[in-house]
Amino acid sequence: MTPKSKPKVMLSPIAFGDLKKLQGNLRRQMIVAIDGLEENPRPSKSKQLTIENEVREIRRLRLGKRRIIYAIIEEKPFVLGVRRHPPYDYGDIQSLLEDAD
Secondary structure, eight states: OOOOSSOSSEEOHHHHHHHHHSOHHHHHHHHHHHHHHHHOSSOTTEEEEOOTTOOSEEEEEEETTEEEEEEEETTEEEEEEEEETTTOOSTTHHHHHHHHO
């Protein structure tokens, strides 16, 4: 799979900004992982997150010290953000979800 300058999967403006901030090689790795979500939105390395009062399926995909946070809407992934872990604790998940509405 050849990395592209922009993923095929839908990105929130926040996620697009997060990707732009990453250095070249890391950005390419993230884009390849995000593109892979189009074919398989629930890869074995992903984990479903439990968010109070949220009906959409929210997942995270770990890639080294980074986490791709995304929602599955009508069986299509919508990337909400790319965060560094640690110290990321999913505290801004509600604001990321507002961007998906």
